[in-house]
Amino acid sequence: MSPTTKWTRRLRGAGTVAALAALLGGGALAMPSAQADAARAPAGGRAPAGGRLTDLVNPFIGTENEGNTYPGAAVPFGMVQLSPDTGHNTGYDHSDTHIRGFSAVHLSGVGCGLGGDLPTLPTTGDVTETDYAKYAAEFSHDDESASPGRYRVGLKGGIEAELTATARTGVQRYTFPASAKANVLLNAGQSLHKTVRTKVEILDHRTVRTSITGSGFCQDTRPYTLHTLTRFDRPFTTSGTWKGAAVTEGAQQTSAGEERTGAFVRFDTTKDRTVEATTAISYVDASGAARNLRAEGGRSYDRVAGAARAAWEERLGDVRARGGSETVRRTFYSSLYRSFLAPNIGSDVDGRYTGWDQKTHRAKGFTYYQNWSLWDTYRTQAQLLALLAPRESRDMALSVLKIDVQSGWLPKWGYGTVETNIMTGDPVTPFLTNAYQQGLLKGYEEKAYRALKKNADGVPPADSAPVGREANKEYLAEGFAPYVKGRPHAKPGDSDYDHGASATLEYALSDAMLGTMARELGHDADARRYAARAQNYRKIFDNSTGFFRARDASGAFAGPADPAKSEGFHEGTSWQYQWLVPQDIPGMVDLIGGKRTATDRLDSFFAYEQLLKDPAKTAREVWVNGPYDYYNADKYNPQNEPDLIAPYTYLSTGQPWKTTDVVHAALTLFTDAPTGMTGNDDLGTMSAWNVLSSIGVFPVQPGTDTWGLSTPVFDRVDLRLDRRYYPRGALTVKAPGTSDSRRYIRAARVDGVAHEATYLTTDDIRDARELSFTVGEKPSEWGTSEGAAPPVVR
Numbered sequence: 001m002s003p004t005t006k007w008t009r010r011l012r013g014a015g016t017v018a019a020l021a022a023l024l025g026g027g028a029l030a031m032p033s034a035q036a037d038a039a040r041a042p043a044g045g046r047a048p049a050g051g052r053l054t055d056l057v058n059p060f061i062g063t064e065n066e067g068n069t070y071p072g073a074a075v076p077f078g079m080v081q082l083s084p085d086t087g088h089n090t091g092y093d094h095s096d097t098h099i100r101g102f103s104a105v106h107l108s109g110v111g112c113g114l115g116g117d118l119p120t121l122p123t124t125g126d127v128t129e130t131d132y133a134k135y136a137a138e139f140s141h142d143d144e145s146a147s148p149g150r151y152r153v154g155l156k157g158g159i160e161a162e163l164t165a166t167a168r169t170g171v172q173r174y175t176f177p178a179s180a181k182a183n184v185l186l187n188a189g190q191s192l193h194k195t196v197r198t199k200v201e202i203l204d205h206r207t208v209r210t211s212i213t214g215s216g217f218c219q220d221t222r223p224y225t226l227h228t229l230t231r232f233d234r235p236f237t238t239s240g241t242w243k244g245a246a247v248t249e250g251a252q253q254t255s256a257g258e259e260r261t262g263a264f265v266r267f268d269t270t271k272d273r274t275v276e277a278t279t280a281i282s283y284v285d286a287s288g289a290a291r292n293l294r295a296e297g298g299r300s301y302d303r304v305a306g307a308a309r310a311a312w313e314e315r316l317g318d319v320r321a322r323g324g325s326e327t328v329r330r331t332f333y334s335s336l337y338r339s340f341l342a343p344n345i346g347s348d349v350d351g352r353y354t355g356w357d358q359k360t361h362r363a364k365g366f367t368y369y370q371n372w373s374l375w376d377t378y379r380t381q382a383q384l385l386a387l388l389a390p391r392e393s394r395d396m397a398l399s400v401l402k403i404d405v406q407s408g409w410l411p412k413w414g415y416g417t418v419e420t421n422i423m424t425g426d427p428v429t430p431f432l433t434n435a436y437q438q439g440l441l442k443g444y445e446e447k448a449y450r451a452l453k454k455n456a457d458g459v460p461p462a463d464s465a466p467v468g469r470e471a472n473k474e475y476l477a478e479g480f481a482p483y484v485k486g487r488p489h490a491k492p493g494d495s496d497y498d499h500g501a502s503a504t505l506e507y508a509l510s511d512a513m514l515g516t517m518a519r520e521l522g523h524d525a526d527a528r529r530y531a532a533r534a535q536n537y538r539k540i541f542d543n544s545t546g547f548f549r550a551r552d553a554s555g556a557f558a559g560p561a562d563p564a565k566s567e568g569f570h571e572g573t574s575w576q577y578q579w580l581v582p583q584d585i586p587g588m589v590d591l592i593g594g595k596r597t598a599t600d601r602l603d604s605f606f607a608y609e610q611l612l613k614d615p616a617k618t619a620r621e622v623w624v625n626g627p628y629d630y631y632n633a634d635k636y637n638p639q640n641e642p643d644l645i646a647p648y649t650y651l652s653t654g655q656p657w658k659t660t661d662v663v664h665a666a667l668t669l670f671t672d673a674p675t676g677m678t679g680n681d682d683l684g685t686m687s688a689w690n691v692l693s694s695i696g697v698f699p700v701q702p703g704t705d706t707w708g709l710s711t712p713v714f715d716r717v718d719l720r721l722d723r724r725y726y727p728r729g730a731l732t733v734k735a736p737g738t739s740d741s742r743r744y745i746r747a748a749r750v751d752g753v754a755h756e757a758t759y760l761t762t763d764d765i766r767d768a769r770e771l772s773f774t775v776g777e778k779p780s781e782w783g784t785s786e787g788a789a790p791p792v793v794r
Helices: 003-010 017-024 034-038 286-296 301-316 326-339 381-388 390-407 428-437 445-457 472-478 496-520 524-540 585-592 595-605 608-613 615-623 646-652 656-667 685-695 762-767
Strands: 083-085 101-103 120-124 137-147 150-155 159-165 169-175 182-187 194-202 207-215 224-232 238-243 246-249 253-256 261-267 274-282 319-322 352-354 360-362 413-415 706-709 716-720 730-734 744-750 759-761 770-776
Touching (some): 083 150, 120 137, 120 159, 169 301, 207 261, 207 286, 238 253, 274 286, 301 326, 381 390, 390 445, 445 496, 496 524, 595 646, 608 615, 608 656, 615 656, 646 656, 759 762
Antiparallel strands (some): 101 120, 120 182, 150 159, 159 169, 182 261, 224 274, 238 246, 706 759, 716 730, 744 770
């Protein structure tokens, strides 16, 4: 079957194939070429009843209890995320009852306010209020729905709002009651962050342009600017602008610093009750927004919504899961959906983007991406995308390398065109070494290595925005990052000195991964140096307590000796960070007293005996204490990143069945309700954990090519893989009869050959067609032999 025929059949009812490519906006989201299409092998399995995988996705999961997801419209990795804001600091909260507007930019699961630019709201009557907290519209969940690429809600007063999106535009359809004063308010001066400067222009009877400069993510950051252009499908009868509380009908432009600004446009809907509008955005300039609008705008709401749904069907179709309950399938595909929401396209349709030097550049031969929650995503989501979206993952890695070229340093937590310096450690190293190990940096290996070496061996200068490895001077001299309580921050964002103990562990982890890359590239002296530094986790081990502890600038242990009340660990305690030595679990086990001590401590950490009696209750009442309760605990916290790998530690202590017990208990925290997210999603991090753990293949050593194994929750999962990176084009994972009671691996086979190791490598995945598990009701000897555990990273 030709590529065109195949796509036409898949997209029946969504418009023409050419229209889909245009609507999605090129780059990573364009219709594949014949070569790209041929690279994708057919997937097995069947769509759910009703025929669409998108029917299994619930975008409202995580919109309550600080999951901080958004229910609005986006396409995979799109620049635009058009979604309602209700007053929650990150956008939408399911417990709220009023919508302030539908804004163009959101990030899934962030912990602080970010984005929310240009909230747009339909109203009727005179425009008297300019504060969106006051003119917000009441709504009910009974009259609200969402699916991938689409959102609708009925607002009190009889207005219906519908949203959809392309890569760089958001499309709104508003159906008003019969009224001579049907308005659309475009609020430039209020966002989810600090608004620094705005400009609003009504260009003609159908078009509004804005420029919005904002700042802030948890703390003040350097500002970024977003340019928007909104085009309505018919002329408005009148319009005006506002500044502060003053509304001026007939005014065509306004501007301000931090004061509220915006525009209103009015339609007569006494006969024609529907108004459609398309908003294009650009992080470059106004002409970039105009080009994006010309390229991706001009289509009806229905055509755009159909194309968005088709894009999500294609993306979700890379994973076909059979078996499992309806709830498990819904949570799984909803998590898979959220895993593809970020990073986001940052370049315009002509390839231009704003670099971190705040200059305009042009991406040639790749799509430029932005939004890097690396402290979170390097542990799960980066690996999932490398497996299921390697073309996009390669472009993402190249985008990170461009940041180094244009700003002088690699990022830590980047938003749009700026560094925020949120979180600590050195997350960019395992992110990029993962890309290298997955074969995504071919032709760029040495360039990436040079950037990583500079980052690992230095500290950014005082006049640059990034903090990098802020405590590297002391770490390189003494082997640890000191914990300096109350030290003033040299730059906006977080400081490694506030979290010296966890920073030490994360530096050491990164050194291990970089050392492997150095050795494989022939940099032997560097490899030995980084391998030695990978052992620096030992420098903060306190023999008197048997746990890691922070050290102050003098080298003395600091903070309480009680490991549950320890200081110097970022969003966690010593109990929780003791397992963050994936490069050398055997060495860590020896350090704390051997396997017996380690397994006893793991059992206590996971409340294992209670877990066996009631997994779900243990997960909810023993492990979880609240979405932001990171400290003063001696138990597993499945809601936050430092513990994501911890359940897989049992693979290295000779009890792999306990990994399955803990993982399956943690999976009960994911449900198909608004509260069904465990912690902040952090740009797909927790969602990717759910997806990978449900499949039974998990990156236990982030930054390497090692994938730990546990029992899948599905009888069968068919993965469709890109043949350019995975020549077989597919991998099937089977576990016939798997269930809550039959959850233990009795045997594993790779293409019919017995597999005793508790891990696979990326080469194993490339070469294999099938990974199959025999499961039973009781633990077995599988994975307990000498050499079965994941290897030490050397």
